[in-house]
Amino acid sequence: MVATRAGVSAATVSLVTSGKTAGRVSKENIAKVAAAVDELGYVVDGLGSSLAKGRSNIVILVAPDVSNPFYAKVIAGIRDAVGDEYQLLLSVTEAGQTPEPEDVKNLLALRPAGLLVEAPSARFLAELRSTGPMVLLDTAGIESAAPSVNFDVASGSRMLADHLGEQGHRNVAYLDSATGTETFRVRREAFCRHASGLGVDVVATATSTIDVGAAALAFAQDWPEWAAKGVTAVVCATDTHAYGVLQEARVVGIRVPAELAVTGFDDLPYSATSNPGLTTVHLPAMEMGRMAGKQLRRLMEGEEVAVAQLTLNGTLVVRGSTDASARG
Amino acid sequence: MVATRAGVSAATVSLVTSGKTAGRVSKENIAKVAAAVDELGYVVDGLGSSLAKGRSNIVILVAPDVSNPFYAKVIAGIRDAVGDEYQLLLSVTEAGQTPEPEDVKNLLALRPAGLLVEAPSARFLAELRSTGPMVLLDTAGIESAAPSVNFDVASGSRMLADHLGEQGHRNVAYLDSATGTETFRVRREAFCRHASGLGVDVVATATSTIDVGAAALAFAQDWPEWAAKGVTAVVCATDTHAYGVLQEARVVGIRVPAELAVTGFDDLPYSATSNPGLTTVHLPAMEMGRMAGKQLRRLMEGEEVAVAQLTLNGTLVVRGSTDASARG
């Protein structure tokens, strides 16, 4: 330990660097150590420190697909809540994949102070022998004993169905996400069930990956059939899908919302400024990150969480893409 | 060490788990250890292991803004090249911020096997006392002794200028990025210099953050003035800016490319499917990640890199947004 030379003692340095000097180290020594640390540009070695303490100060977020503006907000919320005594690091799985147990096994060897897992698969939860503080995000439709923070996407879907029903739609199409994530299954099923109770029928379904181009293509292929079935609205699993529909509609000359209403889900930034603006379910991403971070923090500090399963509600944001007054 | 009990020895286990059994451990013992490891679900503790070896097996990528489809590709390339004996982890700075020395200081305490830094600031490079393998990505305009992989964005800008000149444009506007990243300065300056040599003048400039809505707004505000100056093309610092222009043009009823040509930079996935398709400079993101990963790998294995400064060329992709045949 380099700083030892410059100062006086050995263990004392540790006390100083970890800020545990309260009534244990003289002012003189604190000053000496501080000076030495400065001169030598010393930084506590995380490895040795962590090994001695039994765990590191890193918090790992395992996320499926960071290249989504949605996650950027979640991450911002997490960082906010976790604080800087922990080091937040991301482990990104292959694009579109949900995290698998193998991915986490190696991560666990790092002895993280805490683990945050976004959109885990059912298999993941079954196999993972959790070792330490962990909170799950976005586990829609999967039950688990681990603390989690979720969106109530089902209620969002119902609000969408209500809105469409009020606007007079009777036959709608559903453009689903091709990734098998649970949240999308829940979104669709909740919508279909609630809608049918209102006399709004989902008469056709298509799927595409979460990509504007792919969604546009899927819509282009199915639109003739949908039109023949009297479809007047397309409900999309995500805003991204909706952008594809909006784009293709413009190309083909379908007027939105006059001929066709379009809805999204997520409320990405672009949805407020697109033309027309997109009616969608706003999901409080940053808030989700913040809550997950808070829960984890509590766990890392050895406390219990008051409520293990947290649910955040979405809100319906009505914009131009479903404006009934524009309809013939 | 738990596995000891189940097997026979202590150090032997280490030999087995690290695969250094070549002529050093009997087959019987290898089998015994393997069995014990299986039964106990043992995983080598990364902390102890790293401390003993002097460094960890984690590779940290410090990136400014992961919520950009562009980075997803870079990351995929890196993962590809770095291989799975290393653990790739991301450290994300606040949105739009370039990495600062403080961010990395804490990261360094983790004793990473290697460090990848995307779009570092000049201050960053000046202050960082590099401790170990490191390669820089996207350092456009900044000189540094550290190995780096860059795009030759200047040549991309020149190709754009050539293209616009050939199409007969004489007065163009430039929509720049508000973030002060070097690459944007280089893009703009290279464009302006080369264009003026061709008789193409940049008669107006605006800036906005890298956001479709913000870009649309900036364009909306300045368009009347630009139109008055006879602007027939808008050159955007990124594809995202161009999307904003495309969107606003549609709202206001400006025909692209008939009345106004629009160009981007980066070639994000959406640019191929937008309407009209966006003329832009394709930057090989995945390739950049792959090269950076390879360079770092060499460094981590104690070898020298053959060439320290690597540069990748962009290519001009001409699409509908600059189709001169549509002009009056």
Add this chain to the structure above:
DNA sequence: CTGAAAGCGCTTACAG
């Protein structure tokens, strides 16, 4: 208030 000592979980020469 302070230092000597043990120990965190591994790996790596080093004898046998």
Add this chain to the structure above:
DNA sequence: CTGAAAGCGCTTACAG
């Protein structure tokens, strides 16, 4: 081929 031993850089009771 195999085990005992030292050591990686820290932290934390424990005597003084």
